[in-house]
Amino acid sequence: xxxxxxxxxxxxxxxxxxxxxxxxxxxxxxxNLQWFRQDPGKGLTSxxxxxxxxxxxxxxxxxxxxxxxxxxxxxxxxASQPGDSATYLCAVRREDSGYSTLTFGKGxxxxxxx
Amino acid sequence: DAGxxxxxxxxxxxxxxxxxxxxxxxxGHNSLFWYRQTMMRGLELLIYFNNNVxxxxxxxxxxxxxxxxxxxxxxxxxxxxSEPRDSAVYFCASNGGGLFTGELFFGEGSRLTVL
Numbered sequence: 001x002x003x004x005x006x007x008x009x010x011x012x013x014x015x016x017x018x019x020x021x022x023x024x025x026x027x028x029x030x031x032n033l034q035w036f037r038q039d040p041g042k043g044l045t046s047x048x049x050x051x052x053x054x055x056x057x058x059x060x061x062x063x064x065x066x067x068x069x070x071x072x073x074x075x076x077x078x079a080s081q082p083g084d085s086a087t088y089l090c091a092v093r094r095e096d097s098g099y100s101t102l103t104f105g106k107g108x109x110x111x112x113x114x
Numbered sequence: 115d116a117g118x119x120x121x122x123x124x125x126x127x128x129x130x131x132x133x134x135x136x137x138x139x140x141x142g143h144n145s146l147f148w149y150r151q152t153m154m155r156g157l158e159l160l161i162y163f164n165n166n167v168x169x170x171x172x173x174x175x176x177x178x179x180x181x182x183x184x185x186x187x188x189x190x191x192x193x194x195x196s197e198p199r200d201s202a203v204y205f206c207a208s209n210g211g212g213l214f215t216g217e218l219f220f221g222e223g224s225r226l227t228v229l
Binding site: 031032034036041042043044045046049051089091093094095100101102104105106107 | 118147156157162164169207209214217220221222223225
């Protein structure tokens with residue numbers, strides 16, 4: 001059974017810092033990994049999708065990397081801003097008996113203070 | 115593109131009542147997922163459909179829960195009878211691209227409170 005772990009569970013940083021969020025998964029036979037952002041009381045917003053054949057994806061100040069063999073992904077946020085405060089979740093997609101399954105981590109709650 | 119649309123956004127009901135949550139996926143997406151989110155258990159997959167057909171409903175907690183997708187643009191999740199432990203945020207998501215490789219897009223969720 002796939003397990004996804006996100007470390008740290010919570011992170012508080014001052015504005016302007018570069019930071020790294022970590023995601024690890026136990027089964028490396030994945031199709032892709034997706035990073036999401038969730039604001040309080042809102043749905044999940046897709047940030048980046050990395051297919052299993054890719055090493056990284058970039059969008060603005062965000063960069064996500066994937067090391068499938070070691071079961072790890074990192075989300076790098078450059079020059080953090082208070083508006084980046086949210087919970088960040090990673091999810092891995094794999095096949096299980098012909099079904100498509102997406103397993104989520106429990107998230108990292110980020111607070112960026114001005 | 116309007117995104118995934120869910121209704122109602124908030125529902126407060128009494129134990130024993132029937133609850134129906136609704137979802138309109140993104141046009142052209144052929145996979146639809148229902149998730150439940152609680153503080154204790156995080157995000158749990160309840161059921162997903164591919165081309166309107168239920169593929170995996172192993173996450174549906176018990177027979178009080180049922181889901182339908184009568185056409186490509188509409189799905190419902192029904193709880194009958196509802197219980198206080200069903201209180202959670204219920205998300206609908208639809209999948210663009212391939213079932214195994216596509217990107218998942220979520221609605222804003224339906225917050226259910228059962229008294």
